[in-house]
Amino acid sequence: MTEQPLKGRRVAILATDGVEQVELVRPRAAVEDAGAGTALLSLAPGSIQAMNHDVEKGDVFAVEGTVAEASPDDFDALILPGGTTNPDKLRQDPAAVRFVKNFAATGKPIGVICHGPWTLVEADAVRGRTLTSYPSVRTDIRNAGGTVVDQEVVVDNGLVSSRNPDDLPAFCAAIVEEFAEGRHFAT
Template sequence: MPQQTLTGKRVAILATDGVEQVELVEPRSAVEDAGATTALLSLDSGSIQAMHHDVDKGDTFTVDQTVAQVSPADFDALILPGGTTNPDKLRQDPTAVDFVKQFAASGKPIGVICHGPWTLVEADAVRGRTLTSYPSVRTDIRNAGGTVVDEEVVTDNGLVSSRKPSDLPAFCAKIVEEFAEGKH
């Protein structure tokens, strides 16, 4: 049984239709197993459709609250899973972008994987930061003032990033560690 290092912490997971299922499920399980309470936030109420590699439909997941109903002050940490259409939809929604921008400015830890940094780019939250991502997102990060490295997991002052689903074991371990440390 994992040590309950996140007991009492509330973790937001911001996602919408097209989220890569494994990048939602595994980090959520990791932080819940460590004692955190999670809330799936999305653009609309109801449920979201997860995908497997942007090709096959996965499961649907019930939305706990819309991003418009909450504030970054309600949470201790944030997870931004990937999938290509998920962050592409999020970065076009002003409420979601503002939530991420405020969250990043708060200094609270954020975990982001694969294409998830697109939302951080739109929120101007990668400038001066070092992170990793799926290869097709790296030019966007550089153009937004971030530094990109090609590593399994990268941590920059509470911002934890990974490249792809095969990085999930390292990503999940690192977000639990960083979320336990709290605000940076």
């Protein structure tokens, strides 16, 4: 029997059109294999178009809820995948920014990869935190008060971050571990 450290946990995945497909699919599979239920939240109902390396259309994924109607209280953890246009669209949406800001304030764990930290920056959720990201996002993180390191995975008090799809094995292992630990600090 497979160990399921996330059995009974609910994980929100926040993404929209332009999400890097592998950064959505592999973390989702990792937490589901560990026993979690997941919900793909987006800006609007329907479906979102994933991309492969920002140049080739990937699969289309059904949205299971809108971020405007979601509450951080309904989830135990959050995954923010990358892709260049995905977090750029999310950080321009007030409901998405509010959800991420409120989620970060709960102390519940968050996994973020590649360009995903742009949404955290907009939600003022990197100040005083150490994380990694795709190189083009690092100045934004520093300007928002975060510390950036160049490692395949960084864990800072429940915030798990990685640089790019090459880091997915380490990222997936770390999010399962951190999500199993649960809340890391109180507001």
